[in-house]
Structures are given as C-alpha cells and as structure tokens.
Amino acid sequence: MSGPMVEARGVHKSYAGVEVLRGVDLTVVRGEVTCLIGPSGSGKSTLLRCINHLEKHDAGELRVDGELVGYEARGGKLYERNDKQICAERASIGMVFQRFNLFQHFTVLENITIGQVKVKGVDPEAAREKARELLTRVGLEQKEKAYPSQLSGGQQQRVAIARALAMEPKLMLFDEPTSALDPELVGEVLDVMKDLALSGMTMIVVTHEMNFAREVANTLYFLDGGIIEESGHPREILAAPKSERLQSFLSKVL
C-alpha cells in the first residue's frame, strides 16, 4: 500500500469528436486533498468521472490504488474489465455530485444503507447503525426519517457525503459539491469536508471555492482546455500564478 492513490499519465477523452481531456498528468498522494480548478468546460468534471469509470477514457494511463481503471494488464495486453469488476472498483471510490442525486424515493437513512446492504452485503441492522453514526458526524441525526425533498440543499449534500462514506471508500471525489447551494448553505458542507480532510481521507475536489482550496488542499491543479496548465501548492500558485491563463482566471473568480 504505497505509491500514489491516483496517477494519471496522458489521459485523453473526447465526446463526439470534441477533445475534452488532451493529455492530463496528475498525481494524488494518499491522505491528501487535491483541488481541481478551472473555467467551465475545462475538463475537471470529466477527469473526475474518468477516475471512477463513469466515463471511459480513450487513451493514456489512469491508475487508482496502483490498479488500471477499467482494464487489466496481462501478458502485454489490456483486457477490459467486466461489469462486476468495475462495480467493485466503483464501490471503493465515493462520489459526491453537484446536484446531490439522493435517491428521491428513499428516506435519508435508506439512502445511506442501500449501498452497504445491496452492494457490500452488510447486515441491515449494522448498516443502519453505521448510517446513524455518519448522520451524527454530518450533524443530521434528527433527519433520518425525512425524504430528500424535505431537506435543504446543504442538508441534502451532507446526506450525500454520508451516503458515500458509508461504503468506506479509499478515495472521495467531489464534483463541485457547493455549486448548486444557496450562499448561506455553502459553509455547512465545506465544514463537513474539512473535517473529512482532517481525518486523513484522500480527496479530489473540483471546486470554485478558492478559500477552501487555499486552506484545505495540499495540491492544486489548474485545468484549462483539457490540459493541466499549472499545479503546485495552493498558497503559492494562488498568490503568484505563473501562467497567463491562471492569472486571468483568478482575476475573474477572486
């Protein structure tokens, strides 16, 4: 269990002839928080979705925990993994979405237990116990019987984080987790994420929250036009951006 948690070398991805990722190199160290920033359409979300194989990358090498994503290298050939193997891969990577995507027909508690019970085969009672623990951790122990539509955006996102954590992931992916929230609700979600970072979770966060990136991230990547324009320690590159594109991007968002 050594080496980086995520390693991308020359990752390419196109949709219908449009190249969204044009050779991305990225390294995510275990236990660290990596933030991805960049203008919309720069490929941040696509990169995230390639990492847990929601999208298939076209070329390049993408490894999570030392294993190739979606492929198995045997005897000099790459074998595409079958559905079962890919599902197992995904189950060990948590993902939090911009629009929460809580299961609308389940209560908060059921949202958090369903993956444990149906994917990992955890005993339902144990799953409920774990779900209650996680709800306490995100400050929503009162809401276990509520349906998602009865919660505020911030509360829904915290449930979504608890749902992902219930699978005991080795890596958490956040796809603009606060972009769909009212400004006054952003703080409660970021607080939960900070706690999570402090607990040593490996996290990749696509975000527009520069303060969060500056305070919490160990490494910051700036994507533009499908390539990494600049990367490094957040305080350094946010204070003194080298590339012109990052300078103009920061002048717009800060």
Add this chain to the structure above:
Amino acid sequence: MATNGDAVKVVPVRHYGQWIAAAVAMVLVAMLVHSIFSKLPTGQYACRVVSGVRKCHALSEWRFSWNVVGHYFTTSEILHGLVVTLELTVLAMLVGVVLGVTIAVMRLSTNRLLSSTAWTYTWFFRGTPVLVQLLVWYNIAILYPVISIGIPFTHIAFVHFNLRASGFTPFLAALVGLGLNEAAYMSEIARAGLIAVDEGQIEAATSLGMTRRQTLRLVVLPQAMRVIIPPTGNEVISMLKTTSLASVVGVIELLGAASNIYAANYLIMPLLITASLWYLVVTTVLSVGQFYLERHFAKGALRSPPLTPLQRLRRDLLGVLSKFYTRRASIEAVR
C-alpha cells in the same frame, strides 16, 4: 386598502354566465335522470315471432325495465361471465405489464438489435386492430397447427403442442391476443416512466457500485412507477372493457353471458344495461384502488402525499367547525 386595521368587507366577483350555464346543465341532467327512472304508460314489451305469429308479453312498466335488470344482475350466468371478465383482465394485464416493461428496457438498450426488435414489436401490435389480432390468434392453428420445442432449423424436437386439438382454447386465444396487444401500449408507458427518472439518480447508484440490474430494480423502476401508475390504471380500466371483444371469439365473459341470455329471450336492453352496470361497478372499484396506489408511489416525490377521501372529509369538517368556533369566539369577544 384598509389602513386603520379595521376589517373591510370584500365583495367577490360574480360569475353570472357560469351560474346560467350551471342551471341549464342541472335541468338537462334532471330530465335525463327522470327519464331513466320513468315508467311508460304502455310498459315495455318483449316480442318474438313464433311460426309466423308475432307474440308479445308485458315485461316491465319501467322504461329501463329495472325489475328485469335487477333479476338478471345476480344470476349465475352473469356472475360467471363477470368472473371470466375479471380473470381475463388480470391475466392480460399481467402479460402486458411484464412484457411491456421488458420491451421498454430493450428499447432503451444501447444494443441496436435489441432496441429495433422492441421498436418493431410495438409498431406491429399497435399498428393492427386488437379485434383483428384476437381473430388471428383464435385461428392461429391454420398457420401453425403444431408448435414444437427443439433445436432451431432441424427436425429434432422434444415437445409438441397440437394447437388444432383443442389445446388452444378461446380463452387462451383471447388472453394471448389481449396480453400481447397490451404489452405494446404498456411498453410505451413504461418507457416514458424510465426516461423521466433523472440521469443523476443512475449516476449516483452506479457510483455506489450497483450493477446495471440493481440500479434498474432498486433506483430507476421504483421512481418510474410514479409516472407509470396513472396511465397503467387507465389501461386496466380500458382492458376491463376491451375484454368484451373476447365474446367475438367465443369466450363467455360478461358481455358474452349477457348476449347468450338475450339471444334466447330477446331481453336485449335489460341485459345490456345489466352488463354495463357491472362494468361500472368494477371500474369504480379500480379507480379507488388506483388512487391509493398512486399515493403509495408518490413517496418522497411530494412533500405531503395527497389526502385520502376520509382525510379530506375530516379536514373539511374540522375546517367548518373551527370557522364556527372562531366566529362564536369573536362574537363573544365583541360582547
């Protein structure tokens, strides 16, 4: 607007046109109801020609022969026909729903061959009249006298079904005909429901590590149900009435039973009314069932589920009572 806090009397807009239209409608409805329950001075007769001589006998003083309807309403022939109608409705809908959902899933598959097979199925079964389909299934033995299960394109067969030798009864023909036809319509309903589920729900399920089948069964279908149930309720009610077509291929269901009786005694109208009343009774029961089913599957989609009629009654009663009490309280306060 009142500025000093005193209550100001509000005069609502009067809709005179609406009142007149309502009055006219009420008069027409009253006339219709009166005629339905009226008596004829001469009474109703039933006549038939027996060896060249027209013979009539008095039937009922009611225009609608209510006493005759009452007599036949619970006769064993009619009740037996009703049971067959219900059986046919339930079984054909079962075939329709199961096959329809399967076809909808096939239609949405990324595999071109599967989706075009599904499209062709719907095209064919929606494109020909259901009555024609029933007649074809009834006569299917002309095309396929024997059905065998074996190895395709060889003469090796393990089991034979002889369709000509009474194996394929009129009831089975009607069931297959109605069920397969229904599947075409149900597949479109199910497809609409499946499409209506947000893509994000599927992504969330996938990212938890659920397989495609788990995602469909645990996340997509339950949420699609909310969209699927109301039109499916319509389909059940529609199917209940469409089963009457089965009488054409010799199934003695409700209409078949009624027509068998009136073929013998010429009481055409009373028996058609009897059958219609039974259809209405079952339709009413089904509508009530549909309401509760919709309410169940609205779980999570609405902040508060629609009230049941009982709950609505209680709310209205409480509303009237509380209005009454607050008014009394305010009157006493004035005193």
